[in-house]
Amino acid sequence: MTTKTGISKSRRAFLAGTAVGLAAGAGVGVAGSRLVPGNIAANMPAIVSGREIGTVWKVQTSWPGGVGLDIFRAWSKSIVEKTAGELAFEPYAANELVGEFQLFDALRRGELQAMNSFTQYWSGRIPATVFLAAYPLGLRQPHEWDVFFYGLGGLEVAREVFFRHGMYYVGPVRHGANIIHSKKPIRSIEDFRGLRIRLPGGMVAEMFQAAGAKTAMLPGTEILNALERDMIDAADFVGPAINYALGFQNVAKYVSMGPPGFMSIYQPVDLMDFVVTMDTWAALSPKMRAFMDDEVRIYSHHHHARIEAADQAAWVKFDEAGVEVTRLSDKDVRAFTKLAVPRWFAWANRDADARRAFRIQLDYMMSGTLGYITPDMIKGFRLET
Numbered sequence: 001m002t003t004k005t006g007i008s009k010s011r012r013a014f015l016a017g018t019a020v021g022l023a024a025g026a027g028v029g030v031a032g033s034r035l036v037p038g039n040i041a042a043n044m045p046a047i048v049s050g051r052e053i054g055t056v057w058k059v060q061t062s063w064p065g066g067v068g069l070d071i072f073r074a075w076s077k078s079i080v081e082k083t084a085g086e087l088a089f090e091p092y093a094a095n096e097l098v099g100e101f102q103l104f105d106a107l108r109r110g111e112l113q114a115m116n117s118f119t120q121y122w123s124g125r126i127p128a129t130v131f132l133a134a135y136p137l138g139l140r141q142p143h144e145w146d147v148f149f150y151g152l153g154g155l156e157v158a159r160e161v162f163f164r165h166g167m168y169y170v171g172p173v174r175h176g177a178n179i180i181h182s183k184k185p186i187r188s189i190e191d192f193r194g195l196r197i198r199l200p201g202g203m204v205a206e207m208f209q210a211a212g213a214k215t216a217m218l219p220g221t222e223i224l225n226a227l228e229r230d231m232i233d234a235a236d237f238v239g240p241a242i243n244y245a246l247g248f249q250n251v252a253k254y255v256s257m258g259p260p261g262f263m264s265i266y267q268p269v270d271l272m273d274f275v276v277t278m279d280t281w282a283a284l285s286p287k288m289r290a291f292m293d294d295e296v297r298i299y300s301h302h303h304h305a306r307i308e309a310a311d312q313a314a315w316v317k318f319d320e321a322g323v324e325v326t327r328l329s330d331k332d333v334r335a336f337t338k339l340a341v342p343r344w345f346a347w348a349n350r351d352a353d354a355r356r357a358f359r360i361q362l363d364y365m366m367s368g369t370l371g372y373i374t375p376d377m378i379k380g381f382r383l384e385t
Contacts, residue, residue, distance in 0.1 A: 057113035064094040066245035100219040114276040123202030128353035133271040136340040168281035171296040173272040175307040177264035182234035186256035198235035210339040227251040241310035249321040345381040
């Protein structure tokens with residue numbers, strides 16, 4: 001039987017890790033490799049208690065450096081110990097094996113077994129991914145995204161979407177808000193008019209374009225050079241700790257944020273993900289699949305907390321470097337909301353998966369729990385059936 005979403009019950013069972021006939025407990029995965037002492041790559045963890053390491057995954061992150069990459073590498077090296085050698089990660093930084101925007105295709109070709117990317121990057125080919133990561137004026141706090149994924153059905157949507165591309169979406173990996181570094185002070189929505197700004201694309205870029213900005217989509221590894229060479233006036237990229245480590249304070253003397261308590265109006269909770277090829281996932285034992293489902297959720301909390309802690313120290317360093325923080329007003333938030341709402345519905349109506357994800361979030365935002373959105377704010381807009 002096939003459901004309205006196009007996923008059969010048997011496929012749902014597979015995605016839940018309960019399908020019959022998956023490879024169980026094999027040391028050699030469909031897309032993995034067996035390593036023995038003396039053949040371990042330079043960036044692999046040490047062998048566990050003299051035991052042979054089983055399946056090894058090549059995993060590339062989108063972190064180019066800073067605390068984000070440090071946390072990712074430390075977590076990757078911990079997997080072999082946690083699984084007593086049954087599974088190990090071979091971690092790579094952004095662009096180390098393939099280009100940052102080639103991660104999706106590299107998984108499909110089998111060049112990597114897993115990726116830890118920014119989900120927003122795939123909005124051009126999978127519209128629903130816009131709603132699997134923070135978007136302008138949507139869900140605003142980390143716990144709200146946990147509710148969406150783990151309480152309201154968002155994880156199932158994500159897994160069904162990636163399943164169609166031969167991938168298993170293990171789970172979201174969250175950290176703090178994205179901020180904008182600029183060579184010019186940004187104190188209101190008007191200051192975005194004519195501003196050349198790097199953004200991640202998708203709905204985020206469209207909203208700022210509606211405000212008059214001239215947007216460009218660049219991988220994180222190219223942003224500093226573009227700012228230094230005056231190719232752009234401003235750029236968004238993750239949070240203060242990582243951005244300070246990368247050197248943003250040397251090329252831009254202003255940081256633009258939302259009002260107090262709403263650090264970023266366009267990506268207040270930046271979300272990455274951990275995705276593996278379906279063949280790779282199928283090759284794991286049921287025990288390892290259950291372990292990875294739980295492990296990514298734990299890692300997400302650890303990742304967020306570690307980066308938030310590092311951000312506190314980074315703010316002091318930005319201040320010492322002469323960087324000025326400017327904030328938008330509540331009036332600007334209302335103005336941006338008017339620009340965002342029509343784009344919510346336009347993106348949601350691109351396909352059934354996007355509508356399904358957004359419908360869950362819209363109901364949540366209009367509920368008594370949050371109350372971010374009222375009926376008059378979406379009057380005249382509808383979701384297609």
